[in-house]
Amino acid sequence: MKSLCVYCGSSFGHSPVHAAVARALAAELVGSGIALVYGGGDIGLMGVVADEVMRLGGEATGVIPKALMEKEVGHMGLTRLHIVKDMHERKAMMMELSDGFIALPGGLGTLEELFEVLTWAQLGYHAKPVGVLNAQGFFDGLIGFVSHQVSQGFVQQAHADLMLVETEPAGLLQRFREFYARGAVLPPKV
Numbered sequence: 001m002k003s004l005c006v007y008c009g010s011s012f013g014h015s016p017v018h019a020a021v022a023r024a025l026a027a028e029l030v031g032s033g034i035a036l037v038y039g040g041g042d043i044g045l046m047g048v049v050a051d052e053v054m055r056l057g058g059e060a061t062g063v064i065p066k067a068l069m070e071k072e073v074g075h076m077g078l079t080r081l082h083i084v085k086d087m088h089e090r091k092a093m094m095m096e097l098s099d100g101f102i103a104l105p106g107g108l109g110t111l112e113e114l115f116e117v118l119t120w121a122q123l124g125y126h127a128k129p130v131g132v133l134n135a136q137g138f139f140d141g142l143i144g145f146v147s148h149q150v151s152q153g154f155v156q157q158a159h160a161d162l163m164l165v166e167t168e169p170a171g172l173l174q175r176f177r178e179f180y181a182r183g184a185v186l187p188p189k190v
């Protein structure tokens with residue numbers, strides 16, 4: 001794995017634990033020689049992850065729509081910042097540049113990005129690992145709801161299982177390595 005995409009909040013959240021987890025993930029990426037791909041902003045957890053990667057001497061690539069350069073404060077201290085036309089181009093480029101995807105705590109934008117990349121895996125558009133870093137049980141409700149969807153017959157268990165869940169950055173990266181070691185097995189086409 002050369003680069004991983006991190007989806008996360010443009011806010012910090014109320015607890016300082018979230019920023020600590022973001023920094024821990026950044027350290028794990030840099031320590032593993034993996035470059036960061038993210039939304040390119042300098043606010044909230046997005047800024048925290050990118051700042052930490054850069055501080056530790058890693059590589060960070062941001063992808064930000066022109067219209068969000070001001071609102072999300074395009075990060076000027078990255079290895080590279082791609083300024084793209086719109087949100088669609090941003091998400092497509094982030095997906096293209098990355099060997100896997102990790103969601104940290106965030107808001108609606110983070111969920112949108114996580115579920116887009118999961119549904120694209122479900123449809124077989126890519127065969128890259130997707131995971132959530134469920135530190136302090138932040139994603140418990142979401143994981144429970146996906147289980148509810150499975151039990152109600154709306155999501156296949158194999159597709160729910162595409163969302164890898166770990167509580168520690170090292171554990172999640174290990175799951176990603178195992179995913180590649182097994183060979184990327186595409187889920188059944190729907």
Ligand code: AMP
Binds near residue numbers: 110
């Ligand atoms: P949030 O989790 O809402 O704080 O947003 C985190 C990131 O997701 C920010 O960079 C947002 O610009 C981005 N985002 C918000 N809505 C969308 C969307 N529809 N598609 C892609 N990214 C989005």
